Amino acid sequence: MGGRPSEEDIRKLPVEKAIQELGAHPDTGLAPDEVKKRLTEYGYNEVPEKKKSPLMSFLKRFWGLTAWMLELTILISYVLGRLLDLAVIAALLLINAILGFFQEQQAERAVEALKKKLSVKARVLRGGAWSVLPARELVPGDIVRARSGDFVPADVKIIDGDMEVDQSALTGESLPVEKKSGDLLYSGSLVRKGEATGLIVSTGTRTYFGRTAQLVQAARPKLYVEEVITNLLKWLLAMVIALLALAFIVSYFRGVSLLGLLPLALVLLVSSIPVALPAMFTVTMALGSLELAKRGVLVTRLSASQDAAMMDILCADKTGTITMNKLSVAEMEGVGGYSADDVAFYGTLASQEANQDPIDLAFISEARRKGLNFNGYVQKKFTPFDPSTRRTEAVIEKDGKEFTVIKGAVLTIAALCGVDPGEMAGLEKKIGSLAKKGYRAIVVAKGGEKQCFELIGMAALYDPPRPDSAKLIEELRGLSISTKMLTGDALPIAREIANEVKLGGKVTGMEDLKKMESIDPDKAEEIIEGSDGFAGVYPEDKYLIVKALQSKKHVVGMTGDGVNDAPALKQAEVGIAVSSATDVAKGAASVVLTKEGLPEIVSLVRTGRSIHQRIVTWILNKIVKTFEIVLFVVLAYLVTGVYVVGAFEIVLLLFLIDFVTISIATDNARPSLKPETWDMRALVKVAILLGVFMVMESFGMLYIAMNYFRLTDATGLRTLTFCMLIFGGMFTIFVVRERSYFWRSMPSKTLLLAIGGNMLVTSAIAIAGIPGLIPIPAAYVLIAWAWYFIFALLVNDFVKVRILPYLEALKI
Known part of the structure; x- marks a missing residue:
């Protein structure tokens, strides 16, 4: 070499x-x-x-709204000489950056693992055999x-x-x-x-350009959920600013130094910003993606599982999804003196094994089963199946002479052979009788140098439904997802398969549908919405079907495998490339299946809905806590004339609550039986109602602390208030994670350990005391435990169940 x-x-x-x-x-x-x-x-x-610089990724954690507010708070604390507040806030900023960076690296590693599984494949000849590597x-x-x-x-x-x-x-x-x-x-x-x-x-x-094609893009599109939360946060910030403005006005008239209130005001603003939100989304989606990868579902866009949670219609290719995608010869019949063996022989000459085309492989397999001899026959040129011509074609050489063999759609090939009308009617009748059995008719013809083709015979091919298709379609129906079958087969075949898998009898031919679309587009959309399947579908028709369903406000899933399926896969909210898909289809899809059939799609939907439930739990908990903390602290100041909690305690609380709640990403959430939707108004109503109850309960505990425990700033009032806010927040997680009574499902071990550990650490801090927090008696801490256990898990949980009509708007 x-x-x-x-x-x-x-x-x-x-x-x-x-x-x-x-x-x-x-x-x-x-x-x-x-x-x-x-x-x-x-x-x-x-x-x-070329990898992103880890250093730059880490430094970016100190840039953005949350980081700016924390950094401004540090600056003001320094100017005011409040060095303890400065140290704690700086620690929060640093830990936030470290945790966020760590989670981003974990998520990138997860996506890289998926990308390796989606690397480009190639058909290669080695050792005399073709294989895909x-x-x-x-x-x-x-x-x-x-x-x-x-x-x-x-x-x-x-x-x-x-x-x-x-x-x-x-x-x-x-x-x-x-x-x-x-x-x-x-x-x-x-x-x-x-x-x-x-x-x-x-x-x-x-290589000439020094790189290979990439199927998976590193950048992820902005999540729809993040946009919803951004709008919600604008409202929350407006609420916080309004309450703080009221507090500043009252402080001004009371003669309190406004500079002294600035650190606390800024920290209260920070408390309304979900510091852990990006990490929560990333961890939840990444964990869901890894869970799906174990089941043979590769998610190329982390948000795809969230989209799957909202999917209510699945457009499924018949071949390879509903059926086995393994054509076999059911029967063969020669014409004009040709035998069934001749049909297999010439059909095989018009096939190419390297392409792994199902129809080609069916003929090749049948020829091998019959032991047919092809010595001396050389395939000089091969033209694969083209939807526009509806046939394959091969130029064959034998003993120095060339002839052409074609196979494909019956009526198309028969027309090329010049079949007379009477014989054509017989062929149509034969096609109809085969179609009723679910068979697909393919004819084979032979031509000389002048391309005058002679009909050799017909083969009936059968792609049987997968054994589990009917059960899985029923399972999707139980999840309120309508399955619509798409096939290029004729209407009778489509109806037979639809009946076998219990899909429904409303199968529409694309030719009739297109005629209706040209006359009455609205009526055509209604027909598409009401159909159980579509026959005679060309790849470009799939895009039109998806668009029509989306115009009817449906969230659509679409399975596909070919290069022409790419537009439909991109258009659908959930584009699913099946196991046999081309590289282009995989590149356009947001989900790639590694196994045949529908089981993995069911897993995708269930996992997506579980992820949605976890995100709803986190959002509800965040809204409740933001509303309760800001309203309680400001109202307590207006009523008592003192701030019952300071900047130091709020910052410590943010650290102990926000990052502990990331463990909600591991919770045992039950998937809904209906497609998910987002109704932020309903979420806000539920959260504010629970928040109002929590504020009232906190005022009750504050009254006890000030009038019976005789606590003041100097004797640990802020320490007990810190415990109250922590304990209330932790018990609230049990309330919002379950849509029924809290005891109906068990939290995950990770979530239980995180909550239990957080409450124990808080108790130890309160009893032992740390710089900035005065120690208080253990009895006071235990009473705070009991107080929020009773009110959160009994009173608030009962209230939550009673306001479930609001939650029904979320379909959860």
Whole structure:
């Protein structure tokens, strides 16, 4: 190999010379031992990603609204000489940055793990057999097969075949480029049309553009949930600012120094901002994604599980999702003196095993079962199935003579063969009788040099429903998700399959639907909404179906596998690429299945709804605590003339509550039986009502502390108030996490440990005392425990159950 020309020189060589220089074997591919040697020489076919600087990621944690307010509070505390407040707030800022950075790194590692599972695949010939391998394992000299919808896995020189390639992402060319034998395909370009066998000439960092195509983008779109919370926080901030303005006005007339109130006012503002919100979302979504990955569901966009929680319609491809996607020959019948064996023989000649097309594989499998002999027959050219022509075509050479074999849709091929009207009517009748059995009819024809085709016979192919399809469709129906089947098959076949899986009898033909759309678009949308399935669907029709359902305010899931499915997968809120999908479909989808069928989709929905419940719990708890803390502290000041809690205690409280509640991401949340929706008005109503009760209860405890315990600032009033706010917040989590009475479900062990540990640490701080907090008797702490246990878990929980009509607006 030492005298081999450089890879740049090999690119310029004719394909035959390049094959020779690379020691390639077009008929058998490289041997396993040779592959190992070349992996050692060239390395894996990958380009290391440029990673974000961890230092810059960490420093960004000190930039933003929350960080600015904490930093302003530190500055004011320094100016006022309140060094203890300064130290605690600085510690909170630093710990916030460290925890957020740690969670971001964890989430990035989770997404990277998923990206590795979604790496580009390639069809490669090795040891005389075709197989599908990760593109990173390719080496120069490998023989590969590329077809429409594939990303080119490395720099490839075409040996045989023609195609159109989209190089726009690499060269900026807006139109596809035609490629033929001897031309070079660049790594990362996209095959738009055709197929070809090629020779790998460069891999990894040595490819023309120095990188491979990436299917998963590192950037994640802004979550819909975050937008909702942003709007909510504007309202909360307005409420806090209004209450604080009232407190400042009263302080001014009472002659209190306003500078002394600034640190507390700023910290109260900070308390209304969910410091742990990004970490909560990231952890919840990442944990859900990892849970789904174990079940064969790869989430390429973290927010996809939240979208799945709101999905109410699933548009499912029949093939590979509802059915097995493993066509087999049910029966064959020759015509005009041809036998069933002839149908299998010529049908196989019009097939290409390297493409792994289900119809091709069915003919090849049947020919092998019959033991048919193909010696002397050479496939000179092959044109794969095209929806526009509805056939495959091959040019075959035998003893120096060439002929053409085609197979495909019955009426299309019959028309090419010039079948007379009487025989055509017989064929249509035959198609109808096969369709009623759920069979798909394919005809085979042979032509000479002048392309005058002769009908050879018909094959009935059958793709049986998966054994679990009917059960799983019923399970989705139990989750209030309507499943709509999409198939390119004729209407009778679609109806037969729909009946077998108990989908429903309202199956609509796309031809009739398009006619209605041209007459009355609104009526067409109503038909789409009311249909159980669609027959005669072309890939481009899927996009129109998704758009029509979305116009009816549905949240749509869409399964797909082909390059033409990409627009529909992107348009749908939940784009699901099935296990056999092309690279383009996987790149467009937000979810990729690694197993066939619907079970993983059910898992996606259930997990998504559980994630939604956890986020609702966190949001409810945050609204309740923000409302209670600010209203209680300000009203207590207006009533008593003193601040019952200071900046130091509020900052410590923020640290102990906000970050402990991240453990809600691990809670045992039950998925809803209905699609989730967001109604923030209902959430705010519930939270404010619970917050009002908590403020009243806190005033009751404050009255006891000031009049019976005789506590003042000098004797630990702020310490007890700190305990009250912590204990009330912890018990409130038990109230808001369960939509019924709190005892109906058990929290996760992680959540119980976090809450229990937090309350024990708070008790120890209060009893022992720390700088800035005066110790108080253990009896007072125990009374605060009991007070909030009784009121939160009995009174507030009872009130929550009574106001469930509000929660029903959330469908939870």
